[in-house]
Structure formats: structure tokens, C-alpha cells
Amino acid sequence: MITRFVLRALEGKIVVAIGVLLAIAVLVPALNLLVPAGSAFHVPTYAVSLFGKYLCYALLALALDLVWGYCGILSLGHGAFFALGGYAMGMYLMRQIGSRGVYGDPLLPDFMVFLNWKELPWFWYGFDMFPFAMLMVLVVPGLLAFLFGWFAFRSRVNGVYLSIITQAMTYALMLAFFRNDMGFGGNNGLTDYKDILGFSVQAAGTRNVLFALSAIMLALCLLIASAIARSKFGKVLVGVRDAESRVRFLGFRVENIKLFTFVVSAMMAGIAGALFVPQVGIINPGEFAPANSIEVVVWTAVGGRGTLIGPIIGAIVVNAGKSFFTGAFPEFWLYALGGLFIAVTLFLPKGIVGTIQHGWNARKALKAAAEREKGEDTDMMPQAAE
């Protein structure tokens, strides 16, 4: 049953994309570690982490595509799930510092010593264990999505209202995490990590492994998302997007369908956040900023929503553009981003991948029509009643 579910995911484009991601997972670390620094093919370590960051963003965009592109839920709060996954990872990394912190406390992270706290808050328990922390990377965003979705979808909050409350959710979380007494490092967040599973987070080897893991997790989530999208459930999702009441009157529980998708998507966003944090070395409340979540929507729209591969391309292209612009013309980046979004909305409403796919299908349809014209001239209409 599971095998069939997974095999169904392997459509041509998805296979290629997964292949490319797995190839990158091997190739980039190889070019970094094995090729000497002087060579033209050498990939510098900073670039490995930079690409790794793009891959995390791509996974976040993929997660958004599942709820927005397929189910029609425009979440403007997906950054919250990403940040929560990031905080879970950050808490593990903080516990790994141990007595190597500035204040040298064996148990308490530096910011707690600074705040004059005497003992570890209960919600920090267990985060010294890697498996527990990784579980929380999935559970915390999943649980928030479950609670949020349970109420929102059951009360049939739809469309723009839902988008606004997702935005409010991430904003509220940002304000909460800014407070020092929340116990998550306040304004400064969690940083100054030393090692992960005993390996230094600064070491080139660790960075390459994190990069490879990002590519592999992205490939895995793409596989899962594709399997979902190509199952009967995926078709129901598109039905919910296009004609929700029809789905309801066919006897489906739309609220459960949305809830499941929202939770899966939130967990994927959490994984993306967890991979992001050790590669950039910090997580702070800024990651909850509403603008971040809106940027994810832009990446997804640029790449092409409802295509799975589009958002991955969109996230990488836009962020590579951002890195280039903010370096070359720092004052123009926001204009470029705004201009890009307007251009995509006006000229490529289906996004990059969506437009290519559309053109491809149109060509195929033309060909098929031409074939039919040649082949048969019989009337295909049903017979009217006598």
C-alpha cells in the first residue's frame, strides 16, 4: 500500500528533480572538500552554507505550495512553523554549548544566566537529547497547525479572513518571542552555537553534511508531497481549492482534509527551519516577522503554485537574486522584489514552471487536434433524442 503510494509520486519531472537534488547533495560537498582551493571548480565553504540556506527556503516554499497551490489555503503565517522548527533545533544547539558559554554555567544557556535565572525552565528539558529535539521539530509546528486548523477550518474561516489570521498568528508569536521572560533568548534569540552531535558547526565537514541533508530532506519532502498530490486525496485537495461546496456535498469532511494538509505542511516547514538554523548560526524572533511569510508566498508565486517544483525553483531564484542585489545594489533590492512580483502577476500568472507546463500542454493539445482532424471526421457529439 505504502509502496504503491510512493511509486505513484514518481512522475517524470519529479524523478528528474529528485535526481538533481541528490546529485547536488554529493557534488557540492565534493567540489568543496576534494577540489583544491585554487581551482576554478572549487566551491568555497561560505557558498555551501549559502546554497544550503536556499534549499531550506525551497523546502519552506514547497510546504506552502501544498496548502496554497493544492488546497487553496493562502497561509501568510508559514514563517511561524519554520521559526518554531528553527527554535527547537536552536534549543538543542544551546544545550550542547554546556560550560563553554561566556558565563561557563554547565546547565543554563548564557542568556538565562544574564537574566539571573537559577534553574532551567521545564520546557527546556529534554532538548539536550538530539532525538527528542528532532521530534519537537516536527511536533511543535504540527501541534500549532493542528490547534489553529482545528478551530479555523471547523468554523469555516476561508479566503482572505484565514490569510489574515495566519498573519496575526505569526505576528503574535513574534511579539511573544521578543519578550525576555518567554525563556527563548528574547530579542537576541539563540546563537553562539558550538557543536551538533559532537561536530563543530563551524567545520567545513559539518557544513557540507548539513548542506547534503538539506538537499536530501528537500528531495524526500518533494517525494511525499508528490505522492500526496497524485493520490485520490490530492485530487480531493484540488477539488477543495476549486469548488469547496461540491466536495462537501459529495460527502467529504472538508475540515479534516484541510487539517491534515495543513499539519503535514507545517511539519515540512519545521524541518526546513531546523536545517536552516545550524547553517546560519542563529535563530531570533525576526524569523516570525509577517514580511518573511509574505516573501515565501512571492517565491511560490514566482515559481508557479500548484506545481511542487515551481516553488523550489522560485525560492532559489529569488533568494539568489536577493543575495546578488543586496551585494551589488543594496538600495535596489526591495524595488527589484516588488517589480518582480508585479511582473509575475501581470505576465506570468502561473509562475515560471506553470507557464512552461501550460505552453507544453497547449502544444500537445494542438498536435492531438491536428491528428484527430487527419484521422476521423465522424461526429463525436452524443445523439440527441428522437
Add this chain to the structure above:
Amino acid sequence: MTTVAETRSKSLLYLENVSVSFDGFKALNALSFVVEPGELRAIIGPNGAGKTTMMDIITGKTRPDTGTVLFEDAIDLTKRDEADIAQLGIGRKFQKPTVFESHTVWDNLELALNRSRGVFATLFYALTGEDRARIEEILETIRLTHRTDELAANLSHGQKQWLEIGMLLAQEPKLLLVDEPVAGMTDAETAETAILLREIAETRSVVVVEHDMGFIRELGVKVTCLAEGAVLAEGSIDFVSSDPKVIENYLGR
């Protein structure tokens, strides 16, 4: 004369004294209405007579303020939601054809098929031979076999109406509510639809709301005329259309 209790126990759908108002406007005013198993019934009435509101109440979209709504003399429909009621066996076709435009004709029917509708059941669903045969049979019935792999968006208006009827058939309902099935259809399509509905009514009850009097004559069934949220007249088309109240309220205008 049959007693009320007898009528009720024989009924498939039983509405008694159903009232509902929206912002003071009485959309339904003590409406009583009975459908028997295997019956094909037509409903006519002017705009605002409460035809669509009645369907909303039967399918769980709207809750009545007062009144009884029973399915098979046992199930209180006012306590159920849309998904529940659909699973009980009441299918509904909307006034505006509502099909999944970005899916193929086949996929539309596959989604509608009366199978387990849970999240995991649909995630791991695989088309069985039995399901395939059922979909092919429905395609035959709704005259769309030649367009199986076409996106529903590319169908003509009339074909979309038929596809939606096909989706309802796939649900295997005991009762089908059909709202204005021939609106916007050509004459040939209208005639074909009358045949289609009569075919369907051989195995289940069908309630058709329609404005097209010619179409209703073609169906040749018992007619209920609604006005101002209540039943004005009920009987054969000739009986109803000669009723002075019906002429004044509906036909005359």
C-alpha cells in the same frame, strides 16, 4: 384517505411545518412536503418562493428555525451537516453547474464515487476493477464516454450539467435534488436531459426544481408549486397549471 402517520412512515423525505427566516424575511413559511421512494417530482414557483432554501435545508446547508425534516422516517436531517447527509444518500446538483474544472471527466467521477472518504482511505486509494466498471457505466449513462480524458473545464455547458448529474449518480444516492438542470441548454440537450432524469428515477427518487414548463411537461410527473415559502398547489401539470392561484402567482407573470 391516508393518515399523517402512514404518509410519514412510507416517505423517503418528510418535511412538516418547516419555517426559516433571514433578517425577518420568511424564506419558508410552514412548508410541508413529502417525497416517496422511487418518485420523480418537479417543483416550480416564482423567484423567492423558497425552492433553493428548501434544498439548503434538506442538504444541511441551512438550519430551519422550526419544523421537522426526516429522511426515511428515522433520521433527523436538521441535526446533520452536509458531509453526513451526502453520505446518508442525498445528492445535490447546484443551479450553476459545479464540477472540478481542473480535473478530467474521469477524475470527477472517481472523486464522486461512493467509497470511503476519510483522509487515509483516499491517500492510499487505488482504482479497482469494480470501480472502473462503475465509472464506465456512468459515463455511458451521461453520454460522456467519448470525453473521458478531457478536462471538465473544456466541456460545453450542457455536458457540465450532465457530468454533475453523473457525479451524483456515482454517489449512489437514494434521493437526488436537481436544481434547474436545463437552464442554458439547447432544445436537443433539454430533451435528452428529460430522458436521462427519467432513467435515473427508475432506481431512486429525484426532485427537480425547474422554471422551464416545457421541460416539466416532458417529464410528465407530479408537480408541486411553491410560493412565498409554502406549497400553493400539488398535482399533475395540467391540474397545477389550471389552478387560479398558480396562474396569478407564477404563470400569469
